[in-house]
Amino acid sequence: MTPKLRLVKHRHRCTHCLFRRFFVNVGLNCDEIDQTGQTTTTNIGPYHPGEYLYRAGDPCNALYVVHAGTVKTETVTYDGDLHISGFYLAGDLFGADGIHQRRFATDAMAIEKTWVCELTFDNWATLANDYPDLQSQLISELGRVIANKEHEALSTHHHLLTQRLMGFLADLLYRVRERQGLQTNEIELTMTKTDIARYLGATPESISRTLAKLEKAGYIVNTKRRIRILKDYSSLDVAI
Amino acid sequence: MTPKLRLVKHRHRCTHCLFRRFFVNVGLNCDEIDQTGQTTTTNIGPYHPGEYLYRAGDPCNALYVVHAGTVKTETVTYDGDLHISGFYLAGDLFGADGIHQRRFATDAMAIEKTWVCELTFDNWATLANDYPDLQSQLISELGRVIANKEHEALSTHHHLLTQRLMGFLADLLYRVRERQGLQTNEIELTMTKTDIARYLGATPESISRTLAKLEKAGYIVNTKRRIRILKDYSSLDVAI
DNA sequence: CGATCCATTGAAGCCACTCAAGCCCGGTGG
């Protein structure tokens, strides 16, 4: 990672940016902070599909939020398998696994054209000094990350791939809706189905077969890069 | 949970307590804090095996650290399965999944005679006001929890139960060694094997069979409530 | 000393993996 080549001064408004929400919650907005002359967040990008944002073991000096695009974090297991630990959409915090050791535990890669907001720990310390409530904002957000990871682990333990996959799609639809504010039932898949397999701990073949089965049973419509959800996840018949 | 009946003033030293480590790291110790007249942590217990510390949905007003004993956190999935999200030994922080929503996401149950340290958010806010560095202590710890959860998720995706189980045992041995400071190779199992199954997403039958297989292959010695590790996890032959 | 929960072992079935082949698509270069 050679951030120097990519550093772009923060210019456009981070309307969906988590950091902005933090600032607003303590009674500030980005403009005010800019006016104080303090550097707050830095917008970095674009990263292109397949490009690494950082690698496992790199020093972690900042927090990141996806500004636009999608990021995946992945690890190579000791026996060579590739495991994906998360997909991050616009507004999502990622890289928190590096906070403790000050080194990232995973690789982070853009899977489409992506910009991210960077908030360095140094800047954070300065800001938190002036606005102490910011700390509890971050603590709360980390709590949310933990609760999410636990929820993910839950669906991981469904041994039927049908359920894991429907759970994944339902979660993705939920998150897309959160961002669009629309009640759409269609997901634009930014990740490959192979990546979905790596995320769910399955093989691409099984994903393909299971999607076909779900389509035949009338739960989804599965086109090239889109999936339309026809029934709610909770109505899933395990026996199909 | 009826904490009022169990509240015991903090008396003995929390030598392994995470909170104490926080205080020490900002240049304090429990004695000094006690002298200021501030209530810091409250020691609660004993909880007996099978007793709930809190239930999913209960309001979360505090952070908890195991003082002595073992705690498990579990969730009932919508289809009735019981999933265990973690085992917590002396010194471990738990309940962090309740920070964001201010409600716990899981049930917490003692699996042996257990005491815990409670630090309420109110007390935390007071302390953090006087000693701002405490906040980053907690942030760092939450980062550790996140990194751990991600690591757990990794081993979850080993599809061979043999590997998941050996990984679990190796992790448990590592954590026991951390606490005892000894180079023992024996684990005293505080949880039932059924609980191990629920944690690993398997059935008790499979755990039983896999342990028998590992013993026959010379990797472990499996007695009633103890397991002795004979070989390192990394030397595990997948083909057994 | 019966009740209950945990643990173990056996037999049968099923789901997902492995191996293998072919298709589709975008990108590249002759």
Add this chain to the structure above:
DNA sequence: CCACCGGGCTTGAGTGGCTTCAATGGATCG
């Protein structure tokens, strides 16, 4: 422009690991 290539996706056949169902033994406890 087309041939070639590579990666992702799909489909087929066979195998293996884990689950399910069932039954028994052991441990703890009121």
